[in-house]
Amino acid sequence: MRFFSWRFPALSLAAGAALLLHGPAANAQKRARPGAPVAILFVGNSFTHGGRLPVQQYNAAAVTDENYGQPQGTPRQGNPPELGPWGGIPAIFKKLADEAGLNYDVHSETLSGQTLKFHYDNALSVIAQPRWQAVVLQEYSTGALPERHSGKRAEFYDYGTRLEQAVHQANPAARLYLYETWARADLTYPPNKPYSGQPVDSMTADLRAGYYGLARANGHFAGVAPAGDAWLRAIQTGVALPNPYEPAAGKLDLWTDDHYHPSSWGAYLNACVLLATITGQDPRTLGPQEQAAATLGIAPPDAVALQRLAYEQVQASPKAEAMPRRGRLKAKHQRTQAAPVR
Numbered sequence: 001m002r003f004f005s006w007r008f009p010a011l012s013l014a015a016g017a018a019l020l021l022h023g024p025a026a027n028a029q030k031r032a033r034p035g036a037p038v039a040i041l042f043v044g045n046s047f048t049h050g051g052r053l054p055v056q057q058y059n060a061a062a063v064t065d066e067n068y069g070q071p072q073g074t075p076r077q078g079n080p081p082e083l084g085p086w087g088g089i090p091a092i093f094k095k096l097a098d099e100a101g102l103n104y105d106v107h108s109e110t111l112s113g114q115t116l117k118f119h120y121d122n123a124l125s126v127i128a129q130p131r132w133q134a135v136v137l138q139e140y141s142t143g144a145l146p147e148r149h150s151g152k153r154a155e156f157y158d159y160g161t162r163l164e165q166a167v168h169q170a171n172p173a174a175r176l177y178l179y180e181t182w183a184r185a186d187l188t189y190p191p192n193k194p195y196s197g198q199p200v201d202s203m204t205a206d207l208r209a210g211y212y213g214l215a216r217a218n219g220h221f222a223g224v225a226p227a228g229d230a231w232l233r234a235i236q237t238g239v240a241l242p243n244p245y246e247p248a249a250g251k252l253d254l255w256t257d258d259h260y261h262p263s264s265w266g267a268y269l270n271a272c273v274l275l276a277t278i279t280g281q282d283p284r285t286l287g288p289q290e291q292a293a294a295t296l297g298i299a300p301p302d303a304v305a306l307q308r309l310a311y312e313q314v315q316a317s318p319k320a321e322a323m324p325r326r327g328r329l330k331a332k333h334q335r336t337q338a339a340p341v342r
Contacts, residue, residue: 037105039131040278041066042090043119043163044138047181049110050088051261054296060087062094063106066126075122078111086110089262092271093278095292100281115140115152116159120166128166134278135167136225138179141260142187142194144210145203149194153210160214168220175222177278180211182228182266185244185259200242204232212318225277227270230313234269239305252302264296265306272310283307 042048049065050056065085070077086108094106109119109126116139119127127135137160145151160178167174183203188195195203207228215221231254234240240252244259254266262270271292272283284307288300298306 035103037103038133039105040107040134040136041127041132042093042106042108042110042136042138042179043116043123043127044108044110044136044179045114045140046110046112046261047141048089048136048138048179049086049108049112050267051112052256052258052263055092055262055264055267056086056088058087058296059091059095059292060085062098063087063091063108066107066109066123067111075118076109076111082112089267089271089274092267092292092296093274096271096275096283096286096290097279097281099286099291100275100279102279102281104279113140115143115155116163117155120159120162124166127163128170130171132167132171132174134175134177134222135163136177136179136274136278137163138181139210141181141184144181144214145194145206146210149203149206151206151210153213156210157214157217161218164218164220175278176220177222177274178211178215178224179270179274180224180226180228181207182231182254182262183207185255189243189245189259200235201232204228223277224317225270225274226313226317227273229317230269230273230309231266233313233316234306234309237309239309240265252306264298265302268293268296268298268303269306269310272307273314276310276314283310 050058067076067078067082068085072081088108088110090106090108094104097104109123111118116137139156139160142150143152143156146153164176167176183195183200185200187193188198188200188203190196208226211224215224231240234252234254235242238251240254241248244253244255247253252265253263254269255261256263256266275281276283284304286303286307288304290303290307293300293303293306
């Protein structure tokens with residue numbers, strides 16, 4: 001069985017060190033120069049950098065936070081200023097890749113509470129660089145939703161496409177991925193919220209429609225990392241709590257105490273999904289003694305369950321060949337024009 005057919009070539013630190021799924025990623029790995037790192041950039045907000053300890057600072061020394069040390073008062077410093085440097089989900093991805101024998105040079109350009117529009121307006125000088133071989137885009141948690149549920153889907157499609165164009169103008173061979181986010185419990189279970197009275201499935205379905213809709217309409221993304229769908233799978237299979245406001249023994253809480261950001265379990269599941277989507281690596285091969293899970297306080301049986309859920313969700317999600325390369329979605333400027341660098 002295969003994952004997405006447009007997987008980024010996973011470069012091995014040593015021949016045969018990683019057990020990859022069958023498919024183009026495995027073949028590309030054999031052709032790759034041993035030890036050559038894949039430069040990957042994660043663009044997003046606290047749903048990428050984690051938002052809470054211990055995820056936020058996990059393995060931060062192993063990745064590059066492109067927004068750390070920005071001059072005072074500049075947009076990428078944040079308001080209030082963010083301390084950093086952050087590790088977060090990119091740093092968990094880095095650890096998983098290292099353990100699998102894959103060589104990734106991981107960078108992040110993230111800022112709490114921000115949208116893809118913000119990143120386009122303020123960080124294009126970072127994002128539109130030819131060195132990036134893979135770029136992962138994550139929109140604000142409600143941005144991919146329809147307008148009737150407080151979303152800004154049209155803006156998401158516009159700036160997701162603008163960023164895709166900018167990256168591909170800098171490096172036509174770069175592979176871009178969309179990082180699908182998850183349903184927010186704080187917008188579902190309390191009263192007078194966009195999804196009050198509806199099951200958690202509803203917000204997940206709208207997020208899925210938004211992310212996969214952009215991928216299909218744009219036609220130039222390599223795939224979607226279905227993290228939000230993996231959360232729903234964890235809930236539906238009884239591994240995780242459906243409602244963190246009503247704790248139940250023996251079930252993992254994928255949300256942290258704000259019922260919004262990912263807990264260590266949620267962040268680990270996301271990183272496993274990203275690993276499977278981007279590299280083709282089967283996260284189940286990491287096993288119960290995986291080191292990131294241990295450091296984050298995740299018990300070995302829970303790590304194995306989350307690895308399995310990530311594998312199953314990527315297997316079950318729409319394949320690249322099921323997302324026609326229509327290329328019909330255009331940003332407000334023409335694809336042939338150079339994107340301004342800010």
